[in-house]
Amino acid sequence: MGRWEPDGEGRLRMAAMELFAEIGYEQTTVAAIAERAGLTSRTFFRYFADKREVLFSGQDEFERLFLAGIEEAGDSDPMAIVAAALEGATAFFPDERRAWSRARQRVIDADPGLQERELLKLSGLATAMTDGLRRRGVDPTAAALAAESGVAVFRVGFATWIAEGEERSLAEVLRAVLTQLRSLVIAPQV
């Protein structure tokens, strides 16, 4: 999902998403995607291993961005590192991508297999973040907690960002969610 010019990859993404929405993910074939994009199946396979990868290939790039953020954050406090990584990763989701992300989510919500895949990807991200924090000297429990909290903030924030009518940028939403987590967690406990 790196580029948004009407290049081959971009056209294939758009064609796939249209078809997923029109006739459903299961029913959509690679041949139909290629035809809709005015390209050949052979060209499709230059960009994607299969139709599922149209939905997931960008996530690797996103994960790399996220993990780079953990490595490069100037702070040493675990949650500050996570907050910086979240902030950095929002570069991957400019407002122009919101419509795509919203359509993608609709496809995923309709297919239990895709939901599992998404879940496993996010869980893998939490594990990779935990490792990244540990490499920065954070103790194992704090690293796991900060990573899991960061993924929770991302997940909740992302769902808010793609909700109908939401107009704030992902960065603004994530900051608000992080603030909400903070006030939730420090509320007086019984």
Added chain:
Amino acid sequence: MGRWEPDGEGRLRMAAMELFAEIGYEQTTVAAIAERAGLTSRTFFRYFADKREVLFSGQDEFERLFLAGIEEAGDSDPMAIVAAALEGATAFFPDERRAWSRARQRVIDADPGLQERELLKLSGLATAMTDGLRRRGVDPTAAALAAESGVAVFRVGFATWIAEGEERSLAEVLRAVLTQLRSLVIAPQV
């Protein structure tokens, strides 16, 4: 995993776990489990749908306990409700169960399919907790955040509880992890 007397179910659990440890989860058959327990395969299927359920059947009971805790918590603050539910759910993991839980985790860690299943169960728990909190009037974002944080605390705490050498009860560990989450999240952010 309700009872620990040497009844049929308990004997089958123990026999299964021994075999999973000795020859591996994949290689273990229902017939071998039944034989080791001195019972028939037919008896096995009175208790479990398949060998995987030996590892997972108790989770439904645990999830019910957790969700009942959310419904019945006296407080109305979301994280206090989650903390009460966590506390209540520890009744399901007395110290006598620690050795079993540790052995179970070893089996799961060795098998990607079981890891996925575990992950999906925990994700389902977070969703059910979110719904439970919403039914108690918590707003959607706070409900999702509190539920995801609660599951993160449980996951990290449970891993700590079954670590070699750990002697605190699960309730003590979860309280400590919750305190650690609190201090992580309120640390001064850059």
